[in-house]
Structure formats: structure tokens, C-alpha cells
Amino acid sequence: MWQEILESQRGEDPPRLSVEDAIILYDEADFNLLRSVAMERRRYVNRGNTVTYMIDRNVNYTNVCTINCHFCSFYRTPGHAESYTQSYEQISKRISELEDVDGVRVLMQGGVNPELPLKWYTDLIQYLREKHPSIDLDCFSPIEIEGIAEVCGKTTLEVLNELKNAGMHGLPGGGAEMLVDDVRLGLSPMKGSAENWLRVMHEAQSLDLTTSATNVFGFGEKTLHRVKHMEKIRNLQDKALANGWEGFTSFIAWPVQLENNVFGRRSRRRNQTQVGAGPTEYLRHVAISRLFFDNIKHIQGSWPTMGLEVAQMALFGGADDIGSTMMEENVVSASGTEKTCALEAELQETVRRAGFNASRRDSDYNLLDTPDVSSNVQEFPAPPPLQPV
Numbered sequence: 001m002w003q004e005i006l007e008s009q010r011g012e013d014p015p016r017l018s019v020e021d022a023i024i025l026y027d028e029a030d031f032n033l034l035r036s037v038a039m040e041r042r043r044y045v046n047r048g049n050t051v052t053y054m055i056d057r058n059v060n061y062t063n064v065c066t067i068n069c070h071f072c073s074f075y076r077t078p079g080h081a082e083s084y085t086q087s088y089e090q091i092s093k094r095i096s097e098l099e100d101v102d103g104v105r106v107l108m109q110g111g112v113n114p115e116l117p118l119k120w121y122t123d124l125i126q127y128l129r130e131k132h133p134s135i136d137l138d139c140f141s142p143i144e145i146e147g148i149a150e151v152c153g154k155t156t157l158e159v160l161n162e163l164k165n166a167g168m169h170g171l172p173g174g175g176a177e178m179l180v181d182d183v184r185l186g187l188s189p190m191k192g193s194a195e196n197w198l199r200v201m202h203e204a205q206s207l208d209l210t211t212s213a214t215n216v217f218g219f220g221e222k223t224l225h226r227v228k229h230m231e232k233i234r235n236l237q238d239k240a241l242a243n244g245w246e247g248f249t250s251f252i253a254w255p256v257q258l259e260n261n262v263f264g265r266r267s268r269r270r271n272q273t274q275v276g277a278g279p280t281e282y283l284r285h286v287a288i289s290r291l292f293f294d295n296i297k298h299i300q301g302s303w304p305t306m307g308l309e310v311a312q313m314a315l316f317g318g319a320d321d322i323g324s325t326m327m328e329e330n331v332v333s334a335s336g337t338e339k340t341c342a343l344e345a346e347l348q349e350t351v352r353r354a355g356f357n358a359s360r361r362d363s364d365y366n367l368l369d370t371p372d373v374s375s376n377v378q379e380f381p382a383p384p385p386l387q388p389v
Contacts, residue, residue: 002028009037009291012044017292022227026288031280035317038287045290045297046320051354052298052361053347056105057098057327061086061124065111066147066190085113088127095132098327101344105324105363106132108139109174112147118159121148122166129167136363138170138210139163142200143191145171157203170210170363171201173252177216179232180225187219198236205245210363213237213296215253217285218277226285230292237295249365250298250321251289254305255282279310283317290318298365303342303350312350321361322347348374 005021006029008014017025025034062085095106106128121140128137140148140163142156149156160171178184179194204211213233217226233248240247255277277285282302290299301311301319304326311322325342351358352374360368 002030005029006033006037010040014041014294016294019224019227019231022230022288022292023223025291026223026227026284031284035283035287038290038318039316041290042299042318042320049355049357050320050359050367051315051351051356052321052359052365052367053344053351054105054324054361054363055098055101055103055344056107056324056363057094057103059086059091059094059106059108060110061091061108062110062113062116064113064115066114085110085116088124091124092128092131094327095128095135098135099132101325101327103135103325103327104360104368105136105138105169107172107324107326108137109141109172110144112144114147114151116148116151118148118152118154118162122162125163125166125168136169136210137167138172138363139168141172141174142197142204143175145200146192146196156200157206160200160204160207160209164207164209168209170212171204173201173212173214173248176214176229176233178219178221178225179215179229180221183219183221183225194232198232201248202236202239205240205247206243208246210246211248212250212252213248215251215289216256217253218255218275218281220275227288227292230289234293234295237293241295246364248296249363250300251293251296252300252302252323253282253285253289254302257305279306279313282306282310283313286314286319287317308342308346308350312354315351315354315356321365322351322358343376345373345376348372 002024005017005025009017062083064083064085091108098106125137125139128135145156145159149159152159154162175191176197177187179197181193184191184194201211201213215226215229215233217229233251237247256275286299286301293299298321299319300321300323301314303311303323306314311319315322323342325344325347327341348358358370358374360370362368
């Protein structure tokens, strides 16, 4: 049966993939054939031979958080000895370092900090906009917006509007994880429902803020949950496009990191071997997402969690973007990821060795002038062979 479903997905304008058919492909389709069809779809959606990347920086402005997600190793409770909130000047210094390497975007996210009023955020955005007018400020995930709204007594739409007026460019897609409450509320009971995340994103899109969609998987959920997550994002994108809005620019997925958090330790104690996800399962997930999202143009490979070699393989199975330089990262890395920064030369070389042309982009996927710096990487390792399972 999967053969017929996969065959139907060939060509320039295939029928929309149903949840039921996506599950069959996810669970049963031949690994290499699935990736081949996803690659074919990618070439219809993103014509040409270009793979994009961005020069940006992550700034995790505070680790104070009250949500207590079981898979998060980054947060600290209010008053904890290791808690911090960066000053405006500290954040600005990091952005100046980004400007020094021709960066174009800062992705700023933190915890849900009950000690920070709305004015702290709007003043920060205004301060950074004045100091760094050429840098796009994509800041504060939907759960942070909810936290700010609760502190200041405003609606999330009002908060988003004030942040946009202060100079915020976009709303990152963090905090989605798994938009199925059967899974989500067991991992983060204080984080709120999937509908809350979707509502805040819908509001952001109505204000023409740049948004992206994310997905963390490997919590022991079923294939149904993974595809249902995609369905909710696809449905919201349908609404955005019907309203004439830009909607989600891209979809980025990665497996949960298990090394240094409560979820990982608990899973090991219980010998839950089904949690997490390896390279083959990740690449299958990327391929399914490319076929399922007929209304989202860009699928991004995740090198921070999977490594550059696996992210390179994702380019042959549906992904058309290899992410960004990041410069620093403190959330995922706290859970076990070791590599948190990629040189532009590394990203270019990864793309070039896969047979594609590398191009800088901004957070709206506009292509930018791109100098060739790939020769700055010496003896870049070839990707290891991957055996489908």
C-alpha cells in the first residue's frame, strides 16, 4: 500500500497527503525511496540547486523560568544561584560581534521570567533597534509572550503589537515541541495547551511578524502524534495563507536531547529504549515533513542536534536549508549537544560537498550576496555511510 501512496506524491502537483497516508509512509515506506521522492518534491518547490544558510546568533537573555519542562536542562527557578538575566549592554555586545561577521539576524529566546515587566522587553527592543538597525530581531517564543502577558495583564495580541511597534521583526517557533496535548502536557504541564501556542502564532502572523514552525520528537510518542503535530501546523498555515498573510517561513524538527535532564535520566532508569531518535529516524522525519507540508516552502536541516554530516544527508531527502551559524546556543546544548557554533566556511563546505550551491539568506529567506569562504575549512571530513533500518 505504501508504494501506491508514495507514487501518488510524485510530480509537480500531487494530492495533499492525509494523516493516515502519512503514517503509513512514516512506518512502512522504503527509506531510500521515501527520501528520493521527498528530494524530487523539494526540487519542484525550491527550483534550482541552491541550499541556503544564515549568519545569525542565538542570545538566551535569561534562564529564569517557571515552566519546568522535564526535557529542559537550561532553566533555573527564580532566585536560584545559577540564574541570570543579561543586561541590555551585554546583549548589545553580542550583537556587535554578530555584525563583525556580516550577521543579519539575532534569535533571542529565554525562560518565562516573572520578574521582567513588558517595559523591560519593549525598552530592550527599542535599544537594540537603535544600536543595531541592520539586524533583524526575532525574539521571544509564544510561551514567553504568554508569560509577559500574564505579568502585565494584557492579551497576547496586545503584547505582540507593542513589541512590533518597538521594532521586533519576528517571533521564533520555539516551545512547540509536540503540539498534541496527550504528549505535551505530560512533559510540560505548566506550559499550556497546543492551542495556546497556535493562537499566539496566528496572532503574530496577523501582525506580519516573521514566524517559523518547529517540532521536537522522540519522547516515546506514536507516529500518529508526530503527524498530528504536522497537521496542526499545516492547518494553521492554511488559515494564514487564506488571509493573505505570509505564515510560517519554514519547518525545523529535531530529536529531543536526553543527556542532562530529568526526562533523559527518568527514561534511562525505566529503560525506555524507545525514547530519542537516531539519524535514520530523523531523516525519515525530514522526508515526511517535506511531503506533508504542501504549504510551507522551506524545510531546514538541524546540524546542532544531528551534526553537520547528518544535516548534509537531509539535503538529499527534502531539506533545502542547512540552518545558521548560531555563534552560541545554551538551551539545547545544556541537554547534551556539544557543537553549538558553525563557521560560515563549514556550512558552505557541507553544502558544496553535497553538490549544491550555498547562499546566504535573511530570516525571510531573501537570498543575499555570498562570498565563497569554503576553502577556509581544511580536511573537512566526508559524511559517514548511513545504513537504513
